[in-house]
Amino acid sequence: MEHAEILHRCFRCGYCKFPDNYVDLNCPAYLKFRFETYSPGGRMWLLRGLLKGDLQPSARMQEILFSCATCGNCVNHCTMTGFKDLLLEAFTAGKEMLVQAGKLPPPVRDYLTPLLEHGNPFKLPAKKRGAWAAGTAADLYSNQEYLLYIGDVGSYTDRGRAMALSVSELLGRLGVSFGILGAREISDGNDARAMGEKDLFEELARRNLDLFRSAGIQKVITLSPHGFHALKNGYAALGGELQVFHYTQILAKRINKAAFTTPEPPLKVCYHDPCYLGRHNQEYNAARKILFSLPGIQLVEMERHRQNALCCGGGGGNFFTDILGGGADAPARVRVREAAATGAQVLAVACPICANMFEDALKVEGLEDRMHVKDISEVVLERKISS
Amino acid sequence: MESIKAKLAKIVGPDYVSDQPEERYLYAMDPGTMPPRKPDFVVLPENTAQVAAIVRLANMEKIPLVPMGAGLVLSGLTRALKGGIILDMKRMNRILEVNEISRYALVEAGASQGMLQAHLKKHHPGLKHSMPDAPPMATLAGNVLIHGSGHLSHAAGFHSDMLNGLEVVLPSGEIASLGSCAVSPAWFARAPLPDLAGLFLGWAGTTGIVTKLAIKLYPRYKYEDILIFVADKPETVPDILYRITGAQIAEDITAWMTPKPLWAKGFQHINITFAADSKEELIWKRNLLRAAVKPYLESKEAGFMPLPPPMKHRFLQVPASDLARFADIKKGGGFEYVGAIMPVDRFPRAYQEGLNIAERFQAAYSLGARIIGVNHCMMFFYAYAFNRADAADVERAQQALEATNTAVLAMGGIPWKAEEPAQKQILAKMNPQMLGLMNQVRAMLDPNGIMNPGNWEVN
Numbered sequence: 117m118e119h120a121e122i123l124h125r126c127f128r129c130g131y132c133k134f135p136d137n138y139v140d141l142n143c144p145a146y147l148k149f150r151f152e153t154y155s156p157g158g159r160m161w162l163l164r165g166l167l168k169g170d171l172q173p174s175a176r177m178q179e180i181l182f183s184c185a186t187c188g189n190c191v192n193h194c195t196m197t198g199f200k201d202l203l204l205e206a207f208t209a210g211k212e213m214l215v216q217a218g219k220l221p222p223p224v225r226d227y228l229t230p231l232l233e234h235g236n237p238f239k240l241p242a243k244k245r246g247a248w249a250a251g252t253a254a255d256l257y258s259n260q261e262y263l264l265y266i267g268d269v270g271s272y273t274d275r276g277r278a279m280a281l282s283v284s285e286l287l288g289r290l291g292v293s294f295g296i297l298g299a300r301e302i303s304d305g306n307d308a309r310a311m312g313e314k315d316l317f318e319e320l321a322r323r324n325l326d327l328f329r330s331a332g333i334q335k336v337i338t339l340s341p342h343g344f345h346a347l348k349n350g351y352a353a354l355g356g357e358l359q360v361f362h363y364t365q366i367l368a369k370r371i372n373k374a375a376f377t378t379p380e381p382p383l384k385v386c387y388h389d390p391c392y393l394g395r396h397n398q399e400y401n402a403a404r405k406i407l408f409s410l411p412g413i414q415l416v417e418m419e420r421h422r423q424n425a426l427c428c429g430g431g432g433g434n435f436f437t438d439i440l441g442g443g444a445d446a447p448a449r450v451r452v453r454e455a456a457a458t459g460a461q462v463l464a465v466a467c468p469i470c471a472n473m474f475e476d477a478l479k480v481e482g483l484e485d486r487m488h489v490k491d492i493s494e495v496v497l498e499r500k501i502s503s
Numbered sequence: 504m505e506s507i508k509a510k511l512a513k514i515v516g517p518d519y520v521s522d523q524p525e526e527r528y529l530y531a532m533d534p535g536t537m538p539p540r541k542p543d544f545v546v547l548p549e550n551t552a553q554v555a556a557i558v559r560l561a562n563m564e565k566i567p568l569v570p571m572g573a574g575l576v577l578s579g580l581t582r583a584l585k586g587g588i589i590l591d592m593k594r595m596n597r598i599l600e601v602n603e604i605s606r607y608a609l610v611e612a613g614a615s616q617g618m619l620q621a622h623l624k625k626h627h628p629g630l631k632h633s634m635p636d637a638p639p640m641a642t643l644a645g646n647v648l649i650h651g652s653g654h655l656s657h658a659a660g661f662h663s664d665m666l667n668g669l670e671v672v673l674p675s676g677e678i679a680s681l682g683s684c685a686v687s688p689a690w691f692a693r694a695p696l697p698d699l700a701g702l703f704l705g706w707a708g709t710t711g712i713v714t715k716l717a718i719k720l721y722p723r724y725k726y727e728d729i730l731i732f733v734a735d736k737p738e739t740v741p742d743i744l745y746r747i748t749g750a751q752i753a754e755d756i757t758a759w760m761t762p763k764p765l766w767a768k769g770f771q772h773i774n775i776t777f778a779a780d781s782k783e784e785l786i787w788k789r790n791l792l793r794a795a796v797k798p799y800l801e802s803k804e805a806g807f808m809p810l811p812p813p814m815k816h817r818f819l820q821v822p823a824s825d826l827a828r829f830a831d832i833k834k835g836g837g838f839e840y841v842g843a844i845m846p847v848d849r850f851p852r853a854y855q856e857g858l859n860i861a862e863r864f865q866a867a868y869s870l871g872a873r874i875i876g877v878n879h880c881m882m883f884f885y886a887y888a889f890n891r892a893d894a895a896d897v898e899r900a901q902q903a904l905e906a907t908n909t910a911v912l913a914m915g916g917i918p919w920k921a922e923e924p925a926q927k928q929i930l931a932k933m934n935p936q937m938l939g940l941m942n943q944v945r946a947m948l949d950p951n952g953i954m955n956p957g958n959w960e961v962n
Contacts, residue, residue, distance in 0.1 A: 124835065124836045124890075124891040124892040125830075125831055125834055125835065125836040125891075126836055127534050127827055127830035127831070127836050127837065127838075128534050128574075129534075129575070129638040129640070129827040129830070130573060130575070130638050130639070130640030131638055131639065131640075131824060131827065133640060134617055134639055134640070137621045137624070138615070138616075138617025138618055138620060138621045138639040139618065139621035139622075139625070140618065140621075149518075150519070150547050150591070150593065150594055151521060151526055151545065151547065151591070152526075152529055152530065152574065152591070153525045153526055153529050158529050161529055161532075162525055162528070162529060165528050165529075170528060171524055171525060171528055172524070174523070174524065174525070176521075176523045176524070176525050177525055180525060195824040195825075195827045195828055196827075196828060196830075196831050197828070198831050198834065199831075419625075443518070
C-alpha cells in the first residue's frame with residue numbers, strides 16, 4: 117500500500133476532527149458515526165492493523181474506509197507537519213487496496229460497475245448527457261474559447277441539470293464563448309479515484325484527454341468542483357496541459373461587466389465552500405466576489421467557512437453510496453441547520469453534489485420554508501441581470 | 504436468550520453499539536506504551552438514563568465497565584483490563600449552562616475542552632476555563648477526574664479544585680447529584696456539604712460514571728503576555744518559582760527543559776503568562792514580575808529571554824498544537840510521560856533524575872513542570888518519545904517510564920494518572936489504612952467489581 121510508512125506516525129491527537137476554532141466536529145464520517153474508528157486517526161491505525169494482519173477487510177472495515185468524504189479537513193487541521201499532506205492519499209491507497217482485493221461495500225460496487233460499463237454511474241445512456249441543453253443557446257463545442265464540462269451529476273440529476281442550465285445561460289449573457297460536449301462527454305473520474313479505483317480514473321482521464329486533444333480544447337470551465345479538481349490536478353499528472361477553471365472563477369472575472377436593471381430587495385445569503393474548490397484548491401474568494409457584486413445581497417458567513425467549512429457529506433463518492441446519509445448527525449443535515457442559524461434566506465452553493473445534498477437535507481430538517489438552496493449562478497440570474 | 508449486544512442496542516440504539524473487530528482493536532489501545540486490552544463491546548450513550556441502564560445491565564450480567572472520554576490520558580486508563588464494555592462518552596457533549604455572574608459552566612461528561620473554549624469565546628467573551636495542555640478533543644470531565652491541571656493552575660489549582668459538582672451514575676445504576684446541585688438548582692460550589700465528589704476524583708472510573716459536571720470559569724482579560732525567565736542552575740529554580748508565585752500575578756507558570764533546539768539545552772526556562780484589562784495594567788504586572796526576581800537580574804545569575812512577537816504568539820496559543828508534535832520527533836507517532844505531582848523543592852533532583860534516566864535508556868526526552876497554586880506543588884513531567892513501529896523502542900520507553908515512576912516515588916512525589924504498573928508501585932508504598940479504606944469504599948459502592956476493574960488493585 118502506498119504511504120504505509122506514515123500510518124504509525126499518527127498520534128491520534130484528534131486535531132483532525134475539528135475546525136480551527138474547535139466549535140464542533142468537522143470530520144463528516146466521525147460526526148455521523150462517532151466511533152473513533154471512523155475518525156482520520158482511527159483510520160490510520162486500522163489501516164496499519166490491516167497491513168499487519170491484525171484485522172481483516174471486513175464489511176465494517178470497508179464501511180469505515182469508504183465513509184471518508186475526502187473533504188480534506190483532516191489535512192488542513194492535522195498538527196503533524198511531517199506527513200499531514202499525505203493523509204488523504206493514504207486513505208485512498210487503503211481503498212485502492214480493498215478495490216484490488218474485490219472487498220467493496222455493495223453501494224461502492226454499484227457506483228463503479230455502471231461507471232465502467234456505461235461511462236456514468238446512473239446506468240443511463242450517453243446520449244442523455246446533453247439533454248439538459250436542448251432548446252438552449254448552448255452549442256456543441258466547435259473551437260469556442262472554452263469547453264463547458266458538465267460532469268455526471270450535472271448531466272443526470274434534476275438539480276444538476278437545473279444548475280447546468282443556469283450556469284450556461286449566465287455564461288452566455290456575460291459573453292463567454294463556450295461549447296459543450298453533449299453526448300460525447302465522458303465522466304471525469306474524480307470520485308472513482310477517491311474510491312480507490314485508480315485504474316478506472318486513469319482510463320477515464322486518458323479518454324477525456326484524447327477527446328480534448330482531438331477537439332482542440334485547451335481551456336475548460338467545469339460545473340462541478342469535483343471535475344475541476346480532477347481536470348486541473350489529476351489530469352495534469354497524466355500529461356494534461358489544460359487551463360481549467362471552475363465556473364465561479366470565470367463569473368468572478370466577468371461579473372463587473374454585468375448591469376443590473378433595478379434596485380433589488382435585500383436578500384441574506386450564506387455561502388457553502390465546496391471541499392474540492394476550497395480546501396483542495398484554495399479557491400475561497402471567487403463565489404464571494406460574485407455575491408459581493410450583486411445589488412441587495414447581504415453575505416453572512418456560517419460559523420464554519422472557508423478552510424473550516426463542514427463538508428456536505430457527498431464527497432469521496434458518498435453522494436452515490438449514501439454511507440454518510442441518515443440520522444440527525446448526517447453532515448448535510450448538520451450543515452443546513454448551521455446555515456439556517458445564520459438567518460440567511462438562501463444557502464448558496466457552487467457544486468451540483470452540494471446542491472443535491474442540501475436540498476434533501478432541508479426537506480428532512482423541515483427548513484424549506486425558511487431557506488432555499490441556490491447555485492451561485494441562480495442567485496445572480498434572479499438579480500435581474502440586463503446584459 | 505437475548506444477547507448482551509442486543510440488550511445494549513435496545514438501550515443506545517443499534518448504531519451506537521459495536522462488538523466488531525475494528526472497534527475492539529482500536530479501543531484496546533491509547534496513544535501511550537501500554538499493551539492492548541480488548542473490550543468486548545464499545546457503546547456510545549447519549550444521555551444519563553442510557554448510562555444508568557448500561558450500568559444496571561452490567562451489574563446483572565457482571566460485565567466490567569470502562570468509561571472513556573477522548574482516550575488521551577496516554578497511560579492506558581481507558582483500556583478494558585478485564586474485558587467488558589467501554590463507554591465512549593463523547594456523544595454526551597452538550598454545554599448545558601453557563602452562569603456568567605457566578606462564573607461556572609455545566610456540561611455533559613463528553614464535552615470537549617475545545618468546544619467549551621469556542622462556546623465561551625463566542626457567547627461569553629469575558630470568561631474562560633483552565634485548558635490543559637491536552638489536545639482540544641480531551642474531555643472536561645476526564646481531565647477533572649484525573650486531577651488534571653492547566654493554564655490557570657497557578658491562579659486556581661488543580662482542575663479538580665475547580666469542580667463545583669457532579670452528576671454520577673453509581674455502580675448500582677442510581678443517579679446521584681453531588682455538590683450544591685444536590686439541594687439547589689444551581690451548581691455554584693461543593694461547599695458547605697460533605698464533599699462526596701472526592702469519591703470519584705482520582706479513582707480512574709472505579710467508583711462510578713460521571714455524566715455531568717460543573718466547573719469554575721475565570722475572567723478572560725483583553726490583553727495577555729508572556730515572560731520567559733531562564734536559569735542554568737536547577738538548584739536556583741525553587742527559589743525563583745517561590746518569588747514569582749509570591750507575586751500572585753501570573754495565571755500560569757510552567758518550566759521546560761529540552762535538549763533540542765540546541766540553544767535550549769542545559770537551561771531551565773520558566774514561562775510566566777499573565778493578563779490584564781488594559782495595557783497599563785499589563786505593564787504594571789510585568790514590572791511586578793520583574794521586581795520579584797530582581798536579585799537574580801542584578802546578579803546576572805539568570806534573566807529574561809527576549810521574545811520576538813511570533814514566538815510570543817506561539818507560546819500563548821492555547822491549546823498548543825506544537826506539543827502533540829513531540830510524538831513525531833522520531834517519526835514514530837508516540838510519546839508518553841510520567842507526570843509527577845511533587846513538592847516544588849524537589850525540582851533540582853527531579854531534573855537531574857530526568858537527565859539520568861534519559862541517558863540510561865537513550866530516550867528522546869522532554870522535561871518540564873507546571874506550578875500548581877502558589878508554589879503548593881508541581882506536576883513535573885518526564886516525556887519520552889518512541890517509535891510505535893519499533894517494538895524494542897516502545898519497550899525502551901516503557902522501561903524509562905517505569906524507572907521514572909520508581910525515582911519519583913523515591914523523591915517523595917506521586918505519579919499522576921498512573922498507568923497499571925505505576926498504580927501498583929503507588930499502592931505498595933501507600934499507607935495501609937488508606938488502601939484499606941479505598942478497598943472498603945469500592946466494595947461498598949461496587950460489590951460486583953464491575954467498575955474499571957484492574958485499576959487501583961493490588962492483584
